[in-house]
Amino acid sequence: MIRAHRVEDVRAAEAAAMAALPEGELMARASEGLAEVAAARLAERDGRTVVALVGPGNNGGDTLYAAGLLSEAGFACVAVLVTPAGRASVHAEALAAAEEAGVAVVVPADDPAAAAALVGEGDLVLDGIVGIGGRPGLHDEAARMVDAIDDDAWVLAVDLASGLDPCGESGDDEAVWADETVTFGTPKPAHLLPAGEGATGRLTVVDIGLDLDDVPAAVERLTYDDVALLWPVPGPADDKYSRGVLGVVAGGESYTGAAILSVTAAAESGAGMIRYVGTPTPTGLVRAAVPEAVHGEGRVQAWLIGPGLDVSAEGEAARAQLDVARTALASDEPVVLDAGGLDLLDPGALPRTAPTLLTPHAGELARLLSRLDAPSGARDATTGETPSVTRADVEGDPLGHARRLAARTGATVLLKGSTTLVVDPDLAAPVRSQADAPAWLATAGAGDVLSGVVGTLLASGLKPLDAGSLGALVHGVTADRVSAGGPLRALAVAHGIRPTVRDLLARGRSAPE
Ligand SMILES: NC(=O)C1=CN([C@@H]2O[C@H](COP(=O)(O)OP(=O)(O)OC[C@H]3O[C@@H](n4cnc5c(N)ncnc54)[C@H](O)[C@@H]3O)[C@@H](O)[C@H]2O)[C@@H](O)CC1
Numbered sequence: 381m382i383r384a385h386r387v388e389d390v391r392a393a394e395a396a397a398m399a400a401l402p403e404g405e406l407m408a409r410a411s412e413g414l415a416e417v418a419a420a421r422l423a424e425r426d427g428r429t430v431v432a433l434v435g436p437g438n439n440g441g442d443t444l445y446a447a448g449l450l451s452e453a454g455f456a457c458v459a460v461l462v463t464p465a466g467r468a469s470v471h472a473e474a475l476a477a478a479e480e481a482g483v484a485v486v487v488p489a490d491d492p493a494a495a496a497a498l499v500g501e502g503d504l505v506l507d508g509i510v511g512i513g514g515r516p517g518l519h520d521e522a523a524r525m526v527d528a529i530d531d532d533a534w535v536l537a538v539d540l541a542s543g544l545d546p547c548g549e550s551g552d553d554e555a556v557w558a559d560e561t562v563t564f565g566t567p568k569p570a571h572l573l574p575a576g577e578g579a580t581g582r583l584t585v586v587d588i589g590l591d592l593d594d595v596p597a598a599v600e601r602l603t604y605d606d607v608a609l610l611w612p613v614p615g616p617a618d619d620k621y622s623r624g625v626l627g628v629v630a631g632g633e634s635y636t637g638a639a640i641l642s643v644t645a646a647a648e649s650g651a652g653m654i655r656y657v658g659t660p661t662p663t664g665l666v667r668a669a670v671p672e673a674v675h676g677e678g679r680v681q682a683w684l685i686g687p688g689l690d691v692s693a694e695g696e697a698a699r700a701q702l703d704v705a706r707t708a709l710a711s712d713e714p715v716v717l718d719a720g721g722l723d724l725l726d727p728g729a730l731p732r733t734a735p736t737l738l739t740p741h742a743g744e745l746a747r748l749l750s751r752l753d754a755p756s757g758a759r760d761a762t763t764g765e766t767p768s769v770t771r772a773d774v775e776g777d778p779l780g781h782a783r784r785l786a787a788r789t790g791a792t793v794l795l796k797g798s799t800t801l802v803v804d805p806d807l808a809a810p811v812r813s814q815a816d817a818p819a820w821l822a823t824a825g826a827g828d829v830l831s832g833v834v835g836t837l838l839a840s841g842l843k844p845l846d847a848g849s850l851g852a853l854v855h856g857v858t859a860d861r862v863s864a865g866g867p868l869r870a871l872a873v874a875h876g877i878r879p880t881v882r883d884l885l886a887r888g889r890s891a892p893e
């Protein structure tokens with residue numbers, strides 16, 4: 381598992397480490413690790429020139445020391461001091477060491493055009509403007525120098541792409557867009573959250589000896605190795621019931637495909653048994669596509685309610701199906717609530733007593749929050765619906781809105797997107813953030829497949845935070861394999877789950893292809 385820690389916890393660990401080490405040792409470790417990565421990237425790219433953008437704090441200090449090491453290694457290095465007071469406001473010892481090692485020092489205020497031209501010559505650019513002490517955004521001079529970076533240069537952010545909010549709460553509009561970030565001790569939340577990970581690029585962690593093992597993370601990301609730790613593997617004493625029976629209320633006369641996709645995915649994920657509850661057309665299709673499923677109500681360990689479900693559907697069969705969904709929601713059984721099923725959430729019946737996982741995309745989350753804010757249905761006389769939260773609001777602050785929904789419902793919220801966030805209703809718990817899927821997975825039916833995987837995991841007894849994040853990981857990795865760089869279809873992802881889980885479980889013997 382990759383764990384990102386809060387800035388205040390990093391600073392406390394840094395203080396503890398510094399107290400136990402000779403002065404300057406921590407920064408030496410950081411800059412040596414940074415220089416090593418930079419030298420490797422230069423070698424890979426046959427690069428010779430290094431531009432270090434240097435800000436006023438210790439982040440600039442790390443960068444100056446690293447530039448000195450790279451200069452000693454034979455690279456042509458220029459340090460551009462993007463600080464209001466030039467030389468006077470950068471880390472003095474680091475500046476002296478860099479100059480001693482042959483780094484040329486430039487102050488853009490003296491000649492901005494000449495400085496920009498030099499920046500444009502860097503094969504590799506070290507972004508050492510600000511790190512975890514930074515506020516979001518770049519000041520004008522820093523932005524001008526960042527704009528001058530050549531498109532082909534390898535941009536290596538030092539600890540954090542400058543301009544990001546280190547906590548990853550607010551956006552990255554004015555940040556350095558790095559190809560790679562070399563961070564120290566532990567990832568920071570911005571590296572793993574949607575607001576920062578685009579600007580972070582590849583993430584490389586340099587061990588500088590901080591002890592954060594027992595410090596709770598702010599953000600966690602499951603990796604391939606976590607599958608073997610978390611995936612429910614049956615033992616000799618298990619039977620189909622003990623492994624977990626998943627009830628699926630999905631599909632209807634309008635949306636038949638969602639039922640097949642979610643039930644197929646559940647079967648591929650190894651559900652002990654699937655009980656499907658649908659209307660006649662999807663029932664016939666599920667019988668044909670997934671002969672393993674049984675039909676009708678019965679004892680389950682968890683319910684998946686909602687893929688392709690139309691809560692406004694008329695007719696006896698639809699009403700009977702919706703009755704099962706409502707009874708399940710009112711029960712004390714674990715529930716995954718997806719897509720149309722989210723419309724069944726009754727604000728008067730929250731929180732549910734049993735584990736509950738909501739799996740909206742941004743538009744569904746906006747609609748649900750708006751409805752919960754105004755349960756009677758806020759309407760404007762001229763414009764009709766007036767949602768209090770829009771899809772754009774959620775896309776602008778996905779984490780904040782996922783937290784809001786988790787707090788409002790007492791449920792775990794899995795917010796789908798290119799990065800999938802899973803937020804526990806205990807907001808102090810780490811957020812899970814998974815970014816495993818190729819963009820090809822943005823295709824109709826992909827969410828139905830995910831719901832079948834997480835439903836199966838919930839039925840097997842995993843808690844919603846684990847079921848959601850493990851499901852998102854496996855769904856994303858499967859999509860990556862199925863895509864192999866090209867288009868994919870949701871049904872192929874569903875069929876790819878079995879071999880993907882098999883290979884992930886076998887890791888250690890053989891990595892997934
Ligand atoms: N915490 C750790 O474990 C370690 C930290 N180190 C380095 O130290 C860094 C943190 O150093 P500092 O606390 O000195 O902070 P930074 O170097 O991140 O930046 C702080 C300085 O930048 C200014 N500043 C903040 N936001 C700005 C903005 N948007 N525009 C312009 N100026 C801005 C501040 O006023 C302050 O002077 C880390 O990111 C890392 O690079 C390493 O040296 C070693 C270990």
Ligand SMILES: [K+]
Pocket residue numbers: 439507508509510511537538539540541542
């Ligand atoms: K930086």
